[in-house]
Amino acid sequence: MTNQSTIPVIVNGAAGKMGREVIKAVAQAPDMILMGALDTSPEHQDKDAGELAGLSEPLEVPITNQLEPMLGYVAGERQMAPGVMVDFTHPDAVYDNVRSAIAYGIRPVVGTTGLSAEQVQDLTDFAEKASTGCLLIPNFSIGMVLLQQAAVNASKYFDHVEIIELHHNQKADAPSGTAIQTAQLLAELGKTFNPPQVEETEKLPGARGSLADEGIRIHSVRLPGLIAHQEVIFGAAGQIYTLRHDTSDRSCYMPGVLLAIRKVNQLKSLVYGLEKIL
């Protein structure tokens, strides 16, 4: 049964690896109802979202590629809480998806990575003007938040740090959104890392990885068999301090996704990072 505190949820990217996990999690959440399942992949059109996600019973929610009519449908719902769109699609699609959702008053919870800094700023301004909550969360796992906190702490004592992120080889963007966010959190401390020790020459382009702010290097590995992994390696004379997080199942992101769906309706602007809503 639904009431004014039930949250209507649309999942965008519903046929993807993350979308299917989100469908299962939302279907099991007592305070949420799946109202729409969007995906552009032609082979999944009209399939039941619940069956596609591996649930034993159909949810009677067919996969569609019609975003705007779906946003309009959920925006018109007056017997429940404001609608939320969870987006796990593609770096090329997420910016337009989020703008469309905000334009309809639907709150975006965004896991899709690969937005540029300019796009994030533009969405921040757009959400602010619309007084609409929006969450951009590069990583929904609690383990990664704890790793980042430990890295921020360690970076007060170490001047040398490099990040290695390792992912499955279906990933479209590099470096990962999580690695970029981790580097940002360290760079915000206002200190420059990795002061050069010698004049370096890259004999193959990219050998030293990508250069983020404040001298922080990020290296990206893509292999079948990986899911999502990150190391932050600190070095100093005579010692190495390594922080590592490993994902072994995408269900690890679901507590964070459900928390974000519940929190986004309390916000009036865009918030970046899971740590801000814990």
Ligand SMILES: NC(=O)C1=CN([C@@H]2O[C@H](COP(=O)(O)OP(=O)(O)OC[C@H]3O[C@@H](n4cnc5c(N)ncnc54)[C@H](OP(=O)(O)O)[C@@H]3O)[C@@H](O)[C@H]2O)C=CC1
């Ligand atoms: N924040 C976090 O904690 C996490 C973030 N991610 C991020 O989430 C995103 C999705 O990851 P993942 O589920 O592994 O990817 P998948 O490729 O498995 O799933 C994405 C799905 O979205 C579909 N799609 C592509 N474009 C659109 C669009 N414009 N509208 C609707 N659907 C679309 C794809 O269809 P088709 O295949 O036909 O293109 C596919 O079915 C990535 O950016 C990834 O980095 C992933 C894990 C955790």
Ligand SMILES: O=C(O)C1=N[C@H](C(=O)O)C[C@H](O)C1
């Ligand atoms: O593509 C993935 O899988 C993941 N993407 C996110 C990122 O780019 O950081 C989060 C997690 O690493 C999994």
